[in-house]
Amino acid sequence: MIRLWNTRTRQDEALQPLQPGKVRMYVCGPTVYDRAHIGNARPVVVFDTLFRLLRHVYGLENVTYVRNFTDVDDKINARAAETRRPIRAITDETIGWYHADMDALGALRPTHEPRATDYIGPMIAMIEALIARGHAYAAEGHVLFDVRSFPAYGALSGRSVDDMIAGARVEVAPYKRDPMDFVLWKPSSDDLPGWDSPWGRGRPGWHIECSAMSRELLGETFDIHGGGIDLQFPHHENEVAQSCCANPSGKFANIWMHNEMLQVEGKKMSKSLGNFFTVRDLLDQGYPGEVIRLVYLQTHYAKPMDWTAEKAAQAEATLRKWRMLTAGAAPGAVAEAVVAALSQDLNTAGALAELHRLAGAGDAAGLLASAQLLGLLEPEMGAWAEVTIDLAPYAAQLGALRDKAMESKDFSAVDAMKSALMAAGVEVRMSKAGVELLPAAGFDPAKLPVLA
Known part of the structure; x- marks a missing residue:
């Protein structure tokens, strides 16, 4: 039995798939205009590990994992204007970078990786349904979600609408009925990407993308929705509101999971502090992807994580020992204790402690199989540890x-x-x-x- 902490209910819950024996999971992916930094990579490793556990428990063919690419966004538009390159060229290149960098961390490709621009039709249809049900309104070429029409707004993040308004320090657009109303559709000028719609040529707001894509690929209600804690509000809160209002018979996501943020050497990652690193930066500095992954796994996903050079050195030494121990071995059975640890809200630290025990006992076959469940000691990731000199x-x-x-x-x-x-x-x-x-x-x- 897999148990997970549900951010929505704020309690530990047993995973009970809506469709017995089959699990559906959606995780918010990147906006593709630049390299992924090491904070962006944390949810990738977290939910890749969960994906691996789910496939081990339910079978490879019984788990559907969706992670999207946001390829229509103002940051992408700005990058195109700055570089004078076509938007599609930028997004294609960035997706290629993303795949290469996440592959280096041992992350499996999700079952589906939808691009937002391929789902404009379903987004428009969902917006039309929200207007028809009285949850959205058109104003000056925009369409906005009426937050007051959804009484449960704020439940996911634990905030009240009135408190959010009182604490807001942003200028409210004149076409909004309420300061908290958010954009579903906005107009596009001739120099920006746009699609024909009942409200004129325009493009979708950020939040509607995930609601439309998850419904198309997973249905009105699915089992797990994941992402970084920084997305809990407003992105995930808005997803809940628009999805539940567009699909009154659905619940959207049963279990919500959020990973905490990442620091570097005890400080918030910042370009001004000189401690901002992309995944490619670390790889180019000589950190093997497998070592980076092990550093991530050492901290529980729901706790803040600190990337340090010392942790990386310790992870490298550990992996060298494990690779020497398992050299020439064939994977045996995955240790039950490893599966048990991961099944308790993805307790990766507990699973790693069991790997150390297996290594200490000299159980090469068990260590190899159990480590591979965590995305470690995979054959294709071991070139960095090969010793080409006889000691x-x-x-x-x-x-x-x-x-x-x-x-x-x-x-x-x-x-x-x-x-x-x-x-x-x-x-x-x-x-x-x-x-x-x-x-x-x-x-x-x-x-x-x-x-x-």
Whole structure:
């Protein structure tokens, strides 16, 4: 039984699929005008891990995962104007970047990746239904959702409409009946993307996209809706309102899941602080995607996460050890304790603790299968950990130096070589049985000492 924390009800709930044996999940995807930063990648890893768990429990063919691309947006329009490039060229290129970067993190492609521009018709139809039911109105080429027409508005984020208005410091457009009303459709000038509609040539507002695409691909009600906590209000709140009003017989999403935000070295990520990184930045700096993924998995999705160089170094060392242990092994059975941990609100830290236990017990087959459930130790992600240099001669020389030192009682040469090996990122293990050398975090063959 999988249990998840439901943001909507603010309680832990058992996942009970609306269609027995089949699970449907929607996660808000990126607006495609630039590279994804490492905060954008957190929900990708979180919900990819949930996707993997659901497929393990229900079967690959019984899980439908939808993550959209917003490819019509004012930021995209601004980038096109700035670069004088066609909008489609920008969005196609950015989607390609996104796929490459998320693939590097070991994220599986969702079942469906709809582009907003392919669903303009369903968006217009949903807006027409909202107007017909008295939940939206046209004004000066715009169509706006009437927030006061939906009494439950604010329930998802725990806010009241009156409090939101009192705290607002934004200039209210004259065509709005209420300051909280939000745009479903807006007019487009000749130099902007636009589609013909009953209200004139225009383009959709941001929120209506996900409501229309999720209904088309998953139905009026589905099992799980996910995304970052920064989307809870207003995006997800608005999705709930327009979807429930357009589809009165549906509930939209049964369980809502939100991942917390990401920091870098204990501080909010900001370009002004010089700690703003895209996923590609980290990959280009030499951080393997698998290492980045493991750092993400170490923190529960509902808690703030801190990316640090120290965590990355520890993750790299751990993965090197696990890959050496599982080299040549075939995956066995996934450990029940790993599945049990993930089934308790995606407790990835608990699942990783079990992987450490399996590694300590020398269970290579169990470790490999269980790690792969978490998107780790996949064969195609391991090139970074391959050692192309034989460390045996270095171990032999260190052993010989130690034998001489045992007679002379002068261990300076042993200490010097040991220090040089460690500086090259080699873990040195010395015991009565002999000398063992293992590549560790930051292993760099170019820094190895010269053999005598």
